[in-house]
Amino acid sequence: MNYLNLFRGGKLRKKIMDLKKDLSPCKLCPRECGARRLKGERGECGAGAYAEIAAAFPHFGEEPPLVGKGGSGTIFFSFCNLRCVFCQNYTISRGKEKIEIKPRTLAQKMISLQNAGCVNINLVTPTHYVPQFLEALWQACNMGLKLPLVYNCSGYEKLDTLRKLEGIIDIYLPDIKYADSQSARKYSGIDDYPQVAKSALKEMHRQVGDLVLNDEGVAVRGLLIRHLVLPEGLAGTAELMQFIANEISPTSWINIMDQYHPTYLAKRYPEINRRITPEEFQNALKAAREASPGFHLL
Ligand code: SF4
Secondary structure (H helix, E strand, O other): OHHHHHHHOOHHHHHHHHHHOOEOOEOOOOOOOOOOHHHOOOOOOOOOOOEEEEEEEEEOOOOHHHHOOOOEEEEEEOOOOOOOOOOOOHHHHOOOOOEEEOHHHHHHHHHHHHHOOOOOEEEEOOHHHHHHHHHHHHHHHHHOOOOOEEEEEOOOOOHHHHHHOOOOOOEEEEEOOOOOHHHHHHHHOOOOHHHHHHHHHHHHHHHHOEOEEOOOOOEEEEEEEEEEOOHHHOOOHHHHHHHHHHHHOOOOEEEEEOOOOOOOOHHHOHHHOOOOOHHHHHHHHHHHHHHOOOOEEO
């Protein structure tokens, strides 16, 4: 794993110090809300000084290349910098489930997941805790961690923070949620999602390239993109598939997801207060195949 080279060469410590400068006042994510997190304030995302998590366990429900035989060592971080009205994990993203965790304990959790046979460490929504998980990573390296790191996020990522993660993250697992800012504003409370996420995905691909699997079919490096199909074509699937084909890679790995269901606040929006139809899902797959026959669709 690349992060081991940085750790051994002393550069991981330097990156941690660098990223800690962005923690308080906080400018880790594109919101740049400026919360003085080390002085007790919580940011617009809800995050405070220490990392808070909802759960950590071997997860067998992720995409097959992330699961292998031993599962994906998944750590669910509490809070999120988006406000999706249909959030499928809203108790976690809104911080109703949270346990404060110090770096040493988080490092021990990573080692426990490795000892349990997991094939990677899967950091779910880590954006607002980047300095904290790097501090834990440094301690985990001292304890013998050697699994690939998966950065599993909403796609609403700040370029500068991503650039500082170069050489640390092995696998990027971002969503690409919307093609237009109107939907992004209405359903996730943010205007600039499309341009921010597109730039973020380009940077992720620049760092790690297309997904690479080992002989056992387990992902070891690269970009795997998730796209949740919304009712009424509101995610802009066809436009996003064209973007991925033309500006990321025509051989990208993409999980086009059909599991949308109205939850959390979605009932307030009649147009998304239903599951997608089989036809809507087939249309999404067709749009992806038309954008690039070389896509690896999961
Ligand atoms: S990560 Fe949270 S606290 Fe930091 S800028 Fe973004 S919203 Fe604010």
